[in-house]
Amino acid sequence: MEYETIAAPVDAEQEISRSRFLVRLERVEDEHAARAVIARVRAEHPRARHHCSAFVLGPDGRVQRSNDDGEPSGTAGAPMLDALVSAGLSDVVAVVTRYFGGVLLGAGGLTRAYRSSVAIATQRARRQRRAMRRSVTVSCAYDIAPQIEAEARRRGWAVGAAEYTDRVLQRISVAEEEVAVLASLAAELSAGAAAVEAGAAEYVDLR
Secondary structure, three states: OEEEEEOOOEEEEEEEOOEEEEEEEEEOOOHHHHHHHHHHHHHHOOOOOEEEEEEEEOOOOOEEEEEOOOOOOOOOHHHHHHHHHHOOEOOEEEEEEEEOOOOOOHHHHHHHHHHHHHHHHHHHOOEEEEEEEEEEEEEEOOOOHHHHHHHHHHOOOEEEEEEEOOOEEEEEEEOHHHHHHHHHHHHHHHOOOOEEEEEEEEEEEOO
16 A cells, blocks of 8 residues: 655745735654644744644544634634645645734635645645555675665665675565565575565655
């Protein structure tokens, strides 16, 4: 299973009827990190009246939270969350700081403003795909290691750091269905002398 998050934080701003809507979009790993971003943005803008937020977490986007932070119920957090979900992003938090401009926007106006503010940020974001990969360690002779690494890179596998002892321990991340392919490749290039050990599976950024 693959999903998309953002590669770097995004800041955006728009002004509607003299109210300023400042958006911060950041990648986060869990709910604690999301709430830390919200707290940090709040501290950065102590004079602002509202710091509304929404975040989506997990490969399937199962964890979803939103907060209106004093705006009329349902006019801020929910539309912000909808913008994140519609953009197909997860592991991301959005905080919209509002500086009130003296003109009441009404429920409909607020809903449109908060949703469009987050939508602007998601459109500007550089996306990062993530997928489940299993870490595999290939233990082989020094003369075989470069061949295995070159073939791994040619196939688009993620090659990690190597450890050098009396043999080379090369770490390579592959999709579950490619573990057997890697094992077969290592055996072929080393005439059966290489040892392959499959480790833990986790979500990683794809290049």
